[in-house]
Amino acid sequence: MSRLPPSSTERIDRSRPLGFRWCGRALEGFEGDTVASALWGAGVRTFGRSFEYHRPRGLHDLEGEGSSQLVSIDGVPNQSAGTTPLREGMDVGAQNVRGDPRFDVFGLLDRLDRFMPAGFYYRLFHRPAWAARFFQERMRGLAGLGVLRPDVPDRGERAERYLNADVAVVGGGPAGMSAALEAGRLGLRVCLFERRPWLGGHLDWRVRDSRPLAGEVSALADELERMESMRVFRHAPVTGIWGENLLTGFQYRGAGGPTDGWTGSGTAEAFDETHWECRARAVVVATGSIERPLVFEHNDRPGVMQVDTAIRLARTYGVRPGTAAAFSVGDDLGLEAAVDLASLGVDVRMVADARHEGHDEALVAALVEAGIDFRPGWAATRVRGRSRVRRVELADRTTTGAGSGATVGSAGGGAGDSLRVACDLLVASAGRQPDIGVLSCAGARFRHGQRTRTFELERLPPDVFAAGGVLRLTDVEALTTSGRTAGLEAAAACGADVAEALARERARLADLPGPARGSSIVRGPVAGRRLAPGRKAFLDFDEDGTWKNAAQSAAYAFDVPELAKRFGNFGLGPGQYRVPGQNLAMAMAEIAGRPIGSFAATTVRPPVIPPSLATLAGPNHDIHKRTPLHDDQASRGAVFRRAGPWLRARYFSADRQCLEEIRNVRENVGLLDSSPLGKFRIWGPDALRALQRVYISDMTRARPGRCTYSAMCNDTGNIIDDGVVVRTGEDEFYFTTSSNRAGTTVEWLRFHTRYDGWDYNLVNLTDALASINVAGPNARRVLEKITDAELSDEAFPYLGCREIEVGDGVAARCLRLGFVGELSYELHLRASHARYVWDLLWEAGAEYGIRPFGLEAQNCLRAEKGHVIIGTESEQRVTLLDIGMGWLWDREDTASGKVGAAALRYCEGQSGRLKLVGLRVDDPAGDAGAGTARDPTHRPEDGALVVDGDRIAGFVCTTRHSETLGWQYGLALVEDRLAERGRSLDLYESLGRRTVRWTATVVPPHFHDPKGQRLRIAPEGRPRRPGKAPSPPAPAAHRRSPVRFDAAPARTERRAGWNVVLDYESDRAPADVMRRASLVDLSHRARWDVQNRDIGTLRPFGLDVPGTPGKVAVRDGLMINRMNGTQASVWHVGPGAAPAMPDGPHYTDTTDSHCWLALLGDSVPEVLESVTGLDLFDPARARPFLTQGPVLHVPCQIVTWRGDAVLLAFSRGYGQTFVEALLESGRHAGLRPAGERVFTDWSHALKS
């Protein structure tokens, strides 16, 4: 059997065998095995075939360092056998083979390597041109790793965690643990990340003088586990360090792997992985050392393995790495491993050490005592055996290549300067190198050290510290002391006063053994002439990069490591820097005949250790805004499309031309949900000046009760937005923007007035107010059924704006506009009332056959009217003047500093500019039109090119077939010389490989009702009843939350029009409720915005506004949050009815602006850690405090009330999708929806 007798260091449970399949064969391993150790333990020697030459590859390393150990597991390719825990019933397969990996049919490619020199892929097969494609396809079939199978669905649960720490420690060996403890003892928040499933680093398996070294640090691990401020993440590799100490990584959570650090979901799929990010103030990197492979002929044969691989197979997994072994090593750990393996019963026949001197004398004595042939200054030169090691040739490095060579049999012995050893295991290593991957990502620099003969740390980035094996320390006390030193340095970087302790540890470290001395050997001595030197000596196993390839690269003048890396494909595979990295730099120096430290190691790029792409993709929540009318539109057959952050109804039938929707608006009446329209309130002494700055028109003309249409430009005169402005008070205005600009309007105004110090206030009401557009000749007849307001042309003319009441006294601002070219009223009203009013309109319009219409119908209607949509009929080259809207520009005003005015003035007289024109599309010309029946839906695509001779001279913005007009019309931007009326244009459209040519005639861009009579005077509709009938009493108004939980309400209460759920059927028992986490919707509770330049002098509701942003005060059932210099929010958190909003312009009711949630319970921090990187539980901050930042990428106001109570408010439109994503992300922490009672009980308990 391949298993050794049980030992104290092993981590398998021999009482729990696990069955699995390997290439169809049934095998067995144990609980605690990795896939690799189980395979080797079951006698499997060939794990797969290499990337290019299809050479057999076995177990070289156990850290997932290269492609050799990649296997497919349950149909999922490229899984790391070395790090994946074995699981019962796993189906493991070899990669890049046809049939059994032992008898791969493409193995003969190995003989053809002379035809595949370095860079052949780039240099050959380029002429003739078809050859590149031909050979590429053929070679892709042969080369490569795993096969991605579309029929195998993605497996496992992907989660995300965002951590905040004072100190992050990378590596849980003796140095990392010591550093973490030192920082943790000072009360700092520490996160420690260990890539293996256990702590202890290499001490976990090392045995010295029959004494396991793990005992020396087990006390450290115990203390770590108990420490309050410490979080230990096992099986959690770090993939990189990014700007200012952002660590990224992932954690395996699959079966057999631990789930500590955070609560696992319990599904325990083998592919469960968590992506984590940790923002730390200081980082300690204690990644230890890794081995540098020794390069010699056939150094990739199954049976050649690293020192750590051999010793860990034996010590961690109880697997016999081989029966007869030879060693070719370069440091004392190699000698220690030889002694230990011999003590476990492996027949160690020879130990070659590349060093001539500097060996640990005690280890040499132990080797001699064990009767092992020890040869200083010797190294392996080649391996014999086709599919596994059968014999090893070793030689004296100083007298290379001369010898005949005696054969050392099982009896040992022999003389001369080269030897052959019969064995099935060659433990080979050139020595140790610091594991620089993570440090290199962080921006650390390295230089080659003369004494240590490895790359040493030269310079570290700010607040990053290194400890332990990465500094080439090996003495156990030196490792822990350097860890404590780094831990204190990190603490000092966090502001702790540790100067004294630091000086003490540094002094202690100075007296301990320093960095170990390694060997500078890269390649074993070259003996024999049969094989071209280095032809099968691999620097990079991943992509079959040989010594010879490196030499070829140098010959082609790619003679430095960073060039050879790319030309010869060294270190571009999964192993990246780990196997070839430092060797390549040393090899290139040797090939160039330069000193071995001449070149730096190639740059390491994240991910240092690759996670799966699915893990990087994460849960991928679809978070978007929905209007308050979303659900009803969905039930009426709406087809939704994303438009900016919103999901909007585009069509209401399968007819993508929307002919019925259009006809209904033109002839009858339609309803459009235009809620995403930007809506703003601006007030203050300088509000008008701010509007004058950003609007291109004279805004002093804005009057009460009247909509003033205007546009905004940018500094190059491009039109970027349009909308209407209504004066609502002495220094107060209401204005609208296009829905695309709603999110950036406040930012835009503040930016363009940033030097002026003006006093004005601005509130975004986009989400707070819904907008319903009633459009069509019968619009007035429908609207007058739900309001008593006077709607006649005289009382409420075109472009009027009235404050009206609809239904049961619901306030609405009504704007008479005409974007679609018909009589139309836009109702702006509280979002929570939107559904109530929408339902009233449906009922009122039923007798006229009212229908909804979507964005596509609106698009056709407005294009028929010649109204532009910014971004569709405008682009970066197009100014306000170019699209024929220059009449908006107040050209006399040079004092306001209007944004864009200077540019408009400059380009006013320019020729050669694009101009907006109307098109009348003629029948398709040329091949497409000839002889075919004309299909009215066949029209030039939006974006088709306008061609003049052999030049592109513009493009089509929009074309549609109009039922109203009976012909195809369009809007296009064309060069000015083509813009005259009656001009014929050639349009070209690419349909795959075919080009279709159309012709069109330039016409004025106003097709429908060019005089605008239909907007101004309501035409006769189709009256069903003469006169206006008295309205029946309206049903009681109700308000709706943006959130609907998927839970059954048990108890509800009617409160100020809201239907408040007090309890859900699923609510936990009161005694239990705080144990996990509950999500309560508080959107029905009142909230206000308070804004003023001198906010400190205001006392809203008789309360003092906290003096500094981020501070929160709670009094009399109100919570007041200071947001910034001029703004605060007030939330009604208390029992009873909310107070009335105080009078005065400083206050805005924002109850409808936000979705407001409470998260309550002990696992709330765990929930929030899954959805935001914000540091919401910083122990240094006095609670309650306000944080403003993104949660699930949605900007939020978050109040950390206590450790188990967090309130958050965010734009109302996100409500439903945000809540769904939050519940999904928080499920692992027991997050559940709950009724308002959970919140009121909690806040009541707070008081008593």
Next chain:
Amino acid sequence: MTFRLTCPVCGKRDVYEFTYGGPERGPRPAEADPASGSQAAGGSDPAAGSDPAAAAEAHFRWAQFRMNRPEPQEEWWHHGAGCGVWFSTWRDPATNREAPPGGAEAGGHEASGRDSS
């Protein structure tokens, strides 16, 4: 690539929370007065005067020219995902770290541990 910025209200935050407002370049130059028209009326300050060509030139320098020097520059940032404030800060585009004017040496330190040579 990622870096952090110090919002005067919220403190250090991830750059993804901010939008960039470009380097500091002063207020928008005054527009030429189209009514006066003559070059003489410009006075000593060509940008503020009424010489249309000079005013246009000043405007384009201000609107379009960016020096892109690899040294600390004053920049405008908007904390859109946070407190909603515009602020200016000094940052070195060569290192992406906030840095004082004049280009003080970016942080970093010699690796500690034993001298090994």
